[in-house]
Amino acid sequence: MKSxxxxxxxxxxxxxxxxxxxxxxxxxGGPVYSEVESQLDQELAVYFQEKTISSLGSNKSFDIEIDSxxxxxxxxxxxxxxxxxxxxxxxxxxxMAEHLYNIQDGTNPAGLLAVLDCTLHKERAMGLIKLEKxxxxxxxxxLLGGRLTFDLHILRDLVLTERTRVYKLALFVSxxxxxxxxxxxxxxxxxxxxxxxxxxxxxxxxxxxxKLRKEPHVAxxxxxxxxxxxxNEKVEDPVLRSQYHGHxxxxxxxxxxxxxxEQFAETFLPVDLxxxxxxxxxxxxxxxxxxxxxxxxxxxxxxxLYEFQSGIRVIAPNDLDDGRMKITSLENGxxxxxxxxxxxxxxxx
Amino acid sequence: MPDLExxxxxxxxxxxxxxxxxxxxxxxxxxxxxxxxIQIYGRTKEIDxxxxxxxxxxxxxxxxxxxxxxxxxxxxxxxxxxxxxQFIEQRFNNYKKDDKRANLKIDQVGYQGIHYDIxxxxxxxxxxxxxxxxxxxxxxxxxxxxxxxxxxxxxYKPEVPVxxxxxxxxxxxxxxxxxxxxxxxxxxxxxxxxxxxxTFKALRLLEGEFYKFAAVDYNKELxxxxxxxxxxxxxxxxxxxxxxxxxxxxxxxxxxxxxxFDENRNVxxxxxxxxxxxxxxxxxxxxxxxxxxxxxxxxxxxxxELEQMAVKWGTPYAL
Numbered sequence: 001m002k003s004x005x006x007x008x009x010x011x012x013x014x015x016x017x018x019x020x021x022x023x024x025x026x027x028x029g030g031p032v033y034s035e036v037e038s039q040l041d042q043e044l045a046v047y048f049q050e051k052t053i054s055s056l057g058s059n060k061s062f063d064i065e066i067d068s069x070x071x072x073x074x075x076x077x078x079x080x081x082x083x084x085x086x087x088x089x090x091x092x093x094x095x096m097a098e099h100l101y102n103i104q105d106g107t108n109p110a111g112l113l114a115v116l117d118c119t120l121h122k123e124r125a126m127g128l129i130k131l132e133k134x135x136x137x138x139x140x141x142x143l144l145g146g147r148l149t150f151d152l153h154i155l156r157d158l159v160l161t162e163r164t165r166v167y168k169l170a171l172f173v174s175x176x177x178x179x180x181x182x183x184x185x186x187x188x189x190x191x192x193x194x195x196x197x198x199x200x201x202x203x204x205x206x207x208x209x210x211k212l213r214k215e216p217h218v219a220x221x222x223x224x225x226x227x228x229x230x231x232n233e234k235v236e237d238p239v240l241r242s243q244y245h246g247h248x249x250x251x252x253x254x255x256x257x258x259x260x261x262e263q264f265a266e267t268f269l270p271v272d273l274x275x276x277x278x279x280x281x282x283x284x285x286x287x288x289x290x291x292x293x294x295x296x297x298x299x300x301x302x303x304x305l306y307e308f309q310s311g312i313r314v315i316a317p318n319d320l321d322d323g324r325m326k327i328t329s330l331e332n333g334x335x336x337x338x339x340x341x342x343x344x345x346x347x348x349x
Numbered sequence: 350m351p352d353l354e355x356x357x358x359x360x361x362x363x364x365x366x367x368x369x370x371x372x373x374x375x376x377x378x379x380x381x382x383x384x385x386x387i388q389i390y391g392r393t394k395e396i397d398x399x400x401x402x403x404x405x406x407x408x409x410x411x412x413x414x415x416x417x418x419x420x421x422x423x424x425x426x427x428x429x430x431x432x433x434x435q436f437i438e439q440r441f442n443n444y445k446k447d448d449k450r451a452n453l454k455i456d457q458v459g460y461q462g463i464h465y466d467i468x469x470x471x472x473x474x475x476x477x478x479x480x481x482x483x484x485x486x487x488x489x490x491x492x493x494x495x496x497x498x499x500x501x502x503x504x505y506k507p508e509v510p511v512x513x514x515x516x517x518x519x520x521x522x523x524x525x526x527x528x529x530x531x532x533x534x535x536x537x538x539x540x541x542x543x544x545x546x547x548t549f550k551a552l553r554l555l556e557g558e559f560y561k562f563a564a565v566d567y568n569k570e571l572x573x574x575x576x577x578x579x580x581x582x583x584x585x586x587x588x589x590x591x592x593x594x595x596x597x598x599x600x601x602x603x604x605x606x607x608x609x610f611d612e613n614r615n616v617x618x619x620x621x622x623x624x625x626x627x628x629x630x631x632x633x634x635x636x637x638x639x640x641x642x643x644x645x646x647x648x649x650x651x652x653x654e655l656e657q658m659a660v661k662w663g664t665p666y667a668l
Binding site: 004005006007008009042043045046047049050053054057058059121260261262263265266271272274275278288289 | 608612616662667
């Protein structure tokens, strides 16, 4: 996200209970709505602010945008909320909870939807937290000014409790003079391979009506190219250049479904290079986190080209056995490449 | 002899402009001389004082009386006189300097402040109410100020004639305070060579900014520990040498800092480092290079505490 998250202020929170919804109509007869916002003190406001910032700053957060082809009512509800001068926060949030209930099937666990009315300095923002809760745990509502609502401590305790800490979160920050466009991100605190798929399919597409701001195959290509340009522009030592290039290849070919630019920096680069690396990627518009898709760079991940001042070019497969090729820096600034192999053929080019 | 009635009338009319000019000059000085040890204040001349001066100094006219507006800068150590003087001479193109130290012969003691008559630079004052408005800036040490203040009270410009014996006693005090200034400077230099001094000075600088955002008591021992641990991240000269960049950072990020401290002021479960002066140091380092900061931090303190501060700063570590 581009917004200054430190300025996030949570002004109102409302919670609706969204029970499991089977195709036979569910057992609880639809969502249990709050009729009024929950009571929010400074302690809780700061708690939700911190949760939002840390989730969206984590390596499980993705920049998103509205998908105009989506049938979700959430984008229209967001537009209405940000543009409306009339206080309709409760009704908007209820419609979001209703939509969540309607798109759920028997595989989606019961849970809660918390809707946060926020500001970031002068901009308005809305946060949505979808929280899973254990089946059978019944939450009691309380009366506030004669109207039913949930106690926010329930939500806080559920988020904190190890057993029920699975939640998904999205934040939409309005962009002045760009109606319907938001600085937005979504995250899933769940770890593991399923994490991104869950965000992408159900929470992101079906519920929020959004898609990733940058398609995975484009983000992956940009990442690869940005790392290459960083390595060639900022790293002088040829041995290190070769090593870092190897790291990006192995990262993209690894089993991990997503890439975090910060974690890549922390894992593979010395501390002195990390900041400039992350800044370089940011200025190249590479998302901080993205799901991997190598389809545009598949061929480039198979081989590495070494090009020298004199015109010599060496193309080597990336899955070479150890010891076949050795790169060394010489004191005079030259680079020595040693290849130990059997010569197959010599051709003019 | 100047026309006193005309001077009186003009002063009544122009006093508000001079008063605003004093505020303007104070603002310029305060903006640059941010050391909390420096006192800056000002005044416009009382009407009776102005008229008396015109009577007693017949060579002066209303126009040539340059101390109608006066600003005083009081520093703790004699070395700071040079720092302030240099700033004034660079900042104001139009100045006249009167160094009282240079006027004293080797066998004389007395007041040793430096006085400047200044007006704004031409491009600043052109077409404004401050065009050709002068003020006097007096720069002196605390010890010089003490002597000057007391001498004024006891013997200087006396209401009744003062005997020589009393003037001699005043001069003895002046000599003593001159020695005090030298001794204070000498002690300061000794202090500077002692271990921990740089850390303490860094804490003072941090405090100067911190108290703009939070007026709370804090754990000094913890602050010293953090400063010592992170000081080298500011390069060979440490935090103290980079304090101008730090102050600039605080000004640039003022809105964000105000928001963070205001939001968390009454929160019980806040990070333990937030309401400590070194929180500003952490925020600056988070902004500058959060990777280097963490590398150093984890050698001394729990990682979780830094992670919490990073969340407050809006740039969490991607965990």
